[in-house]
Amino acid sequence: MKSFITAWLGFGSFALAAVPGFDISHYQASVDFASAYSSGARFVIIKATEGTTYKDPSFSSHYNGATSAGLIRGGYHFAHPDTSSGAAQANYFLANGGGWSGDGITLPGMLDLEGDCAGLSTSAMVSWIKDFSDTYHSKTGRYPLLYTNPSWWSSCTGGSSAFVNTSPLVLARYSSSAGTPPGGWPYYTIWQFNDAYKYGGDSDTFNGDIAGLRKLASG
Structure with missing residues (x-):
């Protein structure tokens, strides 16, 4: 799994390389994908689903816009x-935009873990x-990205290290600093560091260079 991530094992402000990106949902009705790309962004993670009944109404338009702009993209649940x-x-997510293919421009799906327990x-x-992770892996050959914050991970999983060797964090x-990752992960793969990205959504950074990001997309 570690080969899917990157050889750059930087921590927070000491990262040796970084690639800008962002994440969005229907709350961002208008996203300037072309300007985001021109500013240096190379990836975007787009909300697809919740539970087993909700589909984000902007997913398709966002996904198409990201693709047209040349961004590496993926969905989140x-x-x-x-x-x-x-x-x-996991099956609902896979059926509604969360799938993965080894085309070099699709990130593995992301599982968004936040709120209460x-x-x-x-x-x-x-x-x-x-259960979610193994199901996603069985259908795609990839484990999902896991999105969380240290407080949630500690409270809701007891600080579990069960996913360190499978799912990127x-x-x-x-x-201003990523700090120590939760759950025994030695480093983060993507860091969401604010909720005010200039061109729409939240600001993210990939912990590595562009080759590492492409590797994550390619498997």
Whole structure:
């Protein structure tokens, strides 16, 4: 799995290389993908689904716009662990924009883990994430990116290190430094560092160079 990520093992402000990117949903009705690309952005993560009933109404237009602008792109799924199994939600995500193909411009799908702990114990939450992750892997050959913040990961999984060797970490921390990653991950793969990207959505950075980003997309 580590070969999917990058050889650059930088931490926070000490990262040896970085590639700008961003993430969006229907809350960003208008996104200037071409200007984002011109400014240096090379990837975008786009909301596709929630639970097993919700499809983001802007997903297709955003995805097409990102593709036309030359951005590496992928979808994300907002988890609702209290409503259905991880497998059911992974399958819904896969059927509605969250798939992966080795075309070199598609990121593995991302599982968005935030909010409360949905009434699950830490062990039950780890099992739920594993159910989602293993289902996604069985259908695509890739493990999903996992988006979380240190507080949520500690509270809801007990700081589990169960995914360190499978899923790349997308770290949400709005600060000038990424700090220490949660869950035993030695480094983040993507860091979301603010919610005010100039061209729409949240600001992200990939922890590596463009070759590493392409490797993540290619498998």
